[in-house]
Amino acid sequence: MAQTVAVCSLCLIVAFVSVSLCYSQGSTKHLKDIVLGRCWDFQRQKAHDVSTKNCSKIWETFYTAFAYKDPCNTTFADYASYFDEIGMDIVKPNKSLFWSGTYKEAHLFSDFDVRFTTLEDTMAGWIVNGLTWCGTKTNTSDGINYSSCPKQTTSCDYSTPFWGQASKRFAENASGIVRVMVNGTRMGSEHPIPAYRRDSFFGRYELPNFHVDRITRLIILVVHNIDGPDLESCGNGSIKLLQKDACDRGINTTCHDDPDDVRHLLCADQPRSRECWFFNGGTKKVTQPTEDDNRSWKLVAIIMLGIVAAFCLMAAVIGVVCVKTRRGKCIDSFNYRKHATDIEHET
Ligand SMILES: *[C@@H]1O[C@H](CO)[C@@H](O)[C@H](O)[C@H]1NC(C)=O
Ligand SMILES: *[C@@H]1O[C@H](CO)[C@@H](O)[C@H](O)[C@H]1NC(C)=O
Ligand SMILES: *[C@@H]1O[C@H](CO)[C@@H](O)[C@H](O)[C@H]1NC(C)=O
Ligand SMILES: *[C@@H]1O[C@H](CO)[C@@H](O)[C@H](O)[C@H]1NC(C)=O
Ligand SMILES: *[C@@H]1O[C@H](CO)[C@@H](O)[C@H](O)[C@H]1NC(C)=O
Ligand SMILES: *[C@@H]1O[C@H](CO)[C@@H](O)[C@H](O)[C@H]1NC(C)=O
Ligand SMILES: *[C@@H]1O[C@H](CO)[C@@H](O)[C@H](O)[C@H]1NC(C)=O
Ligand SMILES: *[C@@H]1O[C@H](CO)[C@@H](O)[C@H](O)[C@H]1NC(C)=O
Ligand SMILES: *[C@@H]1O[C@H](CO)[C@@H](O)[C@H](O)[C@H]1NC(C)=O
Numbered sequence: 001m002a003q004t005v006a007v008c009s010l011c012l013i014v015a016f017v018s019v020s021l022c023y024s025q026g027s028t029k030h031l032k033d034i035v036l037g038r039c040w041d042f043q044r045q046k047a048h049d050v051s052t053k054n055c056s057k058i059w060e061t062f063y064t065a066f067a068y069k070d071p072c073n074t075t076f077a078d079y080a081s082y083f084d085e086i087g088m089d090i091v092k093p094n095k096s097l098f099w100s101g102t103y104k105e106a107h108l109f110s111d112f113d114v115r116f117t118t119l120e121d122t123m124a125g126w127i128v129n130g131l132t133w134c135g136t137k138t139n140t141s142d143g144i145n146y147s148s149c150p151k152q153t154t155s156c157d158y159s160t161p162f163w164g165q166a167s168k169r170f171a172e173n174a175s176g177i178v179r180v181m182v183n184g185t186r187m188g189s190e191h192p193i194p195a196y197r198r199d200s201f202f203g204r205y206e207l208p209n210f211h212v213d214r215i216t217r218l219i220i221l222v223v224h225n226i227d228g229p230d231l232e233s234c235g236n237g238s239i240k241l242l243q244k245d246a247c248d249r250g251i252n253t254t255c256h257d258d259p260d261d262v263r264h265l266l267c268a269d270q271p272r273s274r275e276c277w278f279f280n281g282g283t284k285k286v287t288q289p290t291e292d293d294n295r296s297w298k299l300v301a302i303i304m305l306g307i308v309a310a311f312c313l314m315a316a317v318i319g320v321v322c323v324k325t326r327r328g329k330c331i332d333s334f335n336y337r338k339h340a341t342d343i344e345h346e347t
Helices: 001-022 033-043 055-066 076-086 104-111 160-172 201-209 236-250 261-267 278-286 291-324 327-346
Strands: 023-025 097-100 146-149 176-183 215-223 254-259
Touching: 033 055, 055 076, 076 160, 097 201, 104 176, 104 201, 104 261, 160 201, 176 236, 215 236, 215 261, 215 327, 236 254
Parallel strands: 097 176, 176 215, 215 254
Antiparallel strands: 023 146
16 A cells, blocks of 8 residues: 555655656746836836836737647747737947846846846846747737746747847847857866857857948957856857857957956856955055045044944943843944944044
């Protein structure tokens, strides 16, 4: 009896695992509400950049592209009316940022259009970024399959008609200096993945669609994990191939390994790693205090010491009183003061 139960549960687990291997998750719940909400919100945030667009119309063009259809059979043409309706934002010269294998870092770096503009910072990309959607031919209420979408394979490549086309249109509008951020430490489950692949979205839809006459230079930013390993760097491995492919298209490139502005962002997440110690040494070196600075700092230090001493005395007195009365409040106020002096110290 126990054995049967064990075998059955094993079967169930195996079945479950194979099902989850074959199918990814279904379409995002509340897809329509999310798309409509993001569409209006984008226009609220970018009121100056985007002429008012009809979000119901945008949803309609998006929805009819895939609803009630076999997901493996959607085409570029299906989504064309969505991209025509929404248009491509005007990306300022020198601001386009492309990426491959560096999703998180590229978007931290672009900062939603503040520093640079990625595809996902444009309206067409932003309103569906991170969502999953696929249709179903069976007659359900809305023609969207919320239970599962096919796993992305070459034989059923259902996200490329959307994202490939978005990439293409975004690349066509790039001008001036363009940047691409690639990953020099990219690991698959077993083998390293090259930083640049000709079959990536960048290789297939972006680099080939640049209007070379409008592009002055391609800056390649190679990012490595803070603690390495540096599998590929400027001038070797697949990055050499990228430089060659760009050159063949008539685009000049310059390449930078871990530029400071990118590295500082990575260090924000791992401030204690050895490679990020430059924060302590570096800042002091750059702002060598002058004589005047030195004197005023001494004054500040003396005043601070005085404040701290007075404060300690006060705390001690209050502490004695409070231990007898209300304990919690006293500790709170102590922490608050300590925090405040910390902040003063840093500025
Ligand atoms: C927006 O598009 C919808 C659907 O196409 C349409 O019914 C509606 O009249 C449009 N609204 C405006 C203000 O144009
Ligand atoms: C895919 O769509 C085309 C036209 O859109 C149709 O002719 C073809 O039969 C479809 N294939 C499958 C497998 O559904
Ligand atoms: C783009 O960069 C080039 C070279 O640095 C500069 O000459 C040009 O003014 C920049 N264009 C804009 C719009 O910032
Ligand atoms: C580069 O790829 C590695 C492994 O695939 C990943 O852990 C890391 O976060 C990626 N780096 C960036 C900057 O995205
Ligand atoms: C959703 O897709 C899965 C796999 O593609 C399929 O087995 C299932 O029947 C679909 N569900 C609906 C409601 O069409
Ligand atoms: C889908 O179902 C609705 C009612 O639920 C029905 O009116 C319609 O004819 C069906 N369409 C197809 C293609 O079966
Ligand atoms: C963007 O590219 C499209 C297609 O090449 C073109 O029609 C459009 O005018 C471009 N827009 C801008 C702002 O460059
Ligand atoms: C590339 O650089 C060379 C040498 O600096 C220059 O002569 C050429 O005009 C540049 N090409 C482009 C497309 O900017
Ligand atoms: C590329 O260069 C880096 C450092 O210069 C080195 O660590 C790495 O092994 C090289 N990779 C290849 C593929 O040559």
